[in-house]
Amino acid sequence: MTKEMTERETEKILEVCLLAGRIMMEGGAETYRVEDTMTRIAASYGIKETHSFVTPTGIIVSLQGDNPTRLVRINSRTTDLEKVAQVNQISRKIAAGELSVQEAHQSLIQLEESHLLFPISYQILAAALVSGSFLIMFKGVWTDFLPAMIAGGLGYSGLLLIQHYTRVKFFAEFFASLIIGLVALAMVTIGFGMELDKIIIGSVMPLVPGLLITNAVRDLMVGHFVSGLSKGAEALFTAFAIGAGVAVVFL
Amino acid sequence: MLYLLSQLGFSFIAAAGFGVLFNAPRRALIHCGTVGMIGWIFYIILADAGVDPVVASFVGSFMVALVGHIMAKRFRMPMIIFSVAGIIPLVPGGLAYNTMRQIAENDYLAAIPLAAKAFMISGAIAMGLVFAEVIMQVVMNIIKRASNNVKREVS
Numbered sequence: 001m002t003k004e005m006t007e008r009e010t011e012k013i014l015e016v017c018l019l020a021g022r023i024m025m026e027g028g029a030e031t032y033r034v035e036d037t038m039t040r041i042a043a044s045y046g047i048k049e050t051h052s053f054v055t056p057t058g059i060i061v062s063l064q065g066d067n068p069t070r071l072v073r074i075n076s077r078t079t080d081l082e083k084v085a086q087v088n089q090i091s092r093k094i095a096a097g098e099l100s101v102q103e104a105h106q107s108l109i110q111l112e113e114s115h116l117l118f119p120i121s122y123q124i125l126a127a128a129l130v131s132g133s134f135l136i137m138f139k140g141v142w143t144d145f146l147p148a149m150i151a152g153g154l155g156y157s158g159l160l161l162i163q164h165y166t167r168v169k170f171f172a173e174f175f176a177s178l179i180i181g182l183v184a185l186a187m188v189t190i191g192f193g194m195e196l197d198k199i200i201i202g203s204v205m206p207l208v209p210g211l212l213i214t215n216a217v218r219d220l221m222v223g224h225f226v227s228g229l230s231k232g233a234e235a236l237f238t239a240f241a242i243g244a245g246v247a248v249v250f251l
Numbered sequence: 252m253l254y255l256l257s258q259l260g261f262s263f264i265a266a267a268g269f270g271v272l273f274n275a276p277r278r279a280l281i282h283c284g285t286v287g288m289i290g291w292i293f294y295i296i297l298a299d300a301g302v303d304p305v306v307a308s309f310v311g312s313f314m315v316a317l318v319g320h321i322m323a324k325r326f327r328m329p330m331i332i333f334s335v336a337g338i339i340p341l342v343p344g345g346l347a348y349n350t351m352r353q354i355a356e357n358d359y360l361a362a363i364p365l366a367a368k369a370f371m372i373s374g375a376i377a378m379g380l381v382f383a384e385v386i387m388q389v390v391m392n393i394i395k396r397a398s399n400n401v402k403r404e405v406s
Contacts, residue, residue, distance in 0.1 A: 028273070030331055079273040081332045088329050117274050126271035133265035136257060137291065138345060201345045205265075206272060210342035211335050214312075217377030243351025250355055 010067050012101045013045045018072045019108045021052070021059045024087050028079040028211060031219050031227040034059070037091050041104075044095045055226050056234070076167075077234075079211060082116045120160060127206040128153030135202035140195060144202075147184065147193035152203030155180035159207065170241040176207055177245030185249050200246055209238040255292075262291035262340055269336040279332050282322050286337035290315035294341055304343075304368075305375045311341045312379030320387045334380065343372040 017038040024034045034054045042050040042063060049064035056077060062069040090107055093099045099107070117123075131152020132145045140148070159176035166172060180203045187193040212235035220228035266287020270280045294311035298304055315337035316330075323330035346369040353362035 028331075028335075029329065033329060033331070079335070081270075081273050081275040081329075081335070083274075085276050085279075085328050085332060092327070118271050122271055126268040130265050130268035130272070133261035133268065134340070134344075136261045137265065137295075137340060197348075201348050204348060205339070205344050206269075208339070208342060208344045208347070210339040210344070211273070213342060213373050214338050214376050214380065217373055218380055221377060221381050239347055239351070243348065243355070246348065247351060247355030250352065 007067070009101065010047065010063055010065060012105060013042060013047060014061060014063055014067060014070055016101060016104050016108060017041050017050070017052075017061055017063075018059060018070055019105070019112065020087050020091060021054065021061070022072050022074060023108065023112055024084050025054065025056065025059065025074050026077060027081065027083040027087075028077065028215075029084045029087075030215060031055075031224045032222060033084075037087065041091055041094050044097070045101060054224075056230050080117065083111060086111050086116075123160070124153050124157050127156035130206050131155075131203040133202075134205045135198055138198060138201055140198035140202060144193050144195060144199050147187045148199045148202040151180045151183040151187070151199055152206060154183050155203055156206050170237055173207055173238055173241040174245040177204055177242040178248055179245075180204055181246045181249030204242055204246065207238075207242050209235040212238065258295050259288055259292060262295075263288040265340055266291075266336040269339050273335060275332050275336065276328065279326070279328060282326070282333055283336040286315055286318050286322065286333045287340055289318050290337045291340045305371050308341050308343075308372045309375040309379045312338055312376040313383050314379075315341070316380045316383030317387070320383060338376060338380070341372075341376055343369040346372065 020041060021034050021038050024037060031054050035052050038052050038059075038061060039050045047063050047065075051062045053060040056074065058071060058073050060069060060071045087108070090099070090104060090111070094104050118126075128149040132149040135144055135148040136142070155176045158179040159172050162172040162175050163169070181200060184193065184196055184199045184203065188196045188199070193199050212231050216228050216231035216235055218228075219225075219231060263284040267280050267284030269287070270283035275283055290311040293314045294307045297307035297310055316334055319330050319333035319337060322328075322333045346365055350362050350365040350369060353359070353365060
């Protein structure tokens, strides 16, 4: 009887670990942080040895004892730092002994289902502001501030719109940068904008896979080669999609 | 002077804006902006002084990661929240764009040095991140050991 109970208990702990890991990975956390968090959660529930293998497309966890090893698949990867922060807080609470396995599982499920993103209008406004700011930071002329904001805002709205209809991320990125290129070209042609290059560079910035590039190199440096290479491939693909979209305008 | 002020202001807005795009926790947005501003100002001053952009990027990302770590400790949030938005301005977006443009125009010979430079700069950014992390770890260990020694002496 007791053996069965502990088996079910470890099963539940394993589930909590996997769920926490998946939410973090989908939110864009670093590989080592995901592994670290899962090990800590397991340790707080009294399981001393945990082995995990985290990649951007799947997580494999094995707890000490004779429970089966489990695997979860990660399908979508976005950047949602709020969720990463919340899982972090939950794991802190677990470590402090404030949450039982059941409660932790509940709060993680709640977190997974919650929608914490900023409203779309805020996101588009932020993208427009970022585009304009980068134009100035890259030493563009002040009169190009507004054109860059318009091109960046329109491009980002295009990205969100197409991402809503298709799951092929690269197509959405290609299309967004195509919009940016066309809008920028149109504005320069009618004389509203001055420097085409600077406007495009500024407004493309919200799409640039900066997080992926640095995370990839960072993972490679600390020895997570599988994660590093796959993140690098994703970043390269994204950069290529953006470049191709802009390049179409020049052809 | 106006130039520096505008760089400060706009890098703050850009980094905070990226905080919104990456859905950072609302109460961390201002910190995101601050981190980005600190990293960018180190980069731009060095780059304008004629320092190689690779070195300038390294220093910028080192500062971003250092401040990010301190804020992460202070506010008990994952460090990635503060560093990501701050790193973005340093990412060689313009270079990558120029590389792609040269490739699109079939000028591969002009594209290769640009691509190499972009790769070197992203490498420098990652180096800055890792170096800051290692230094923080060493410093934290020293502080921990020192406070343990103090405790031992008191008891």
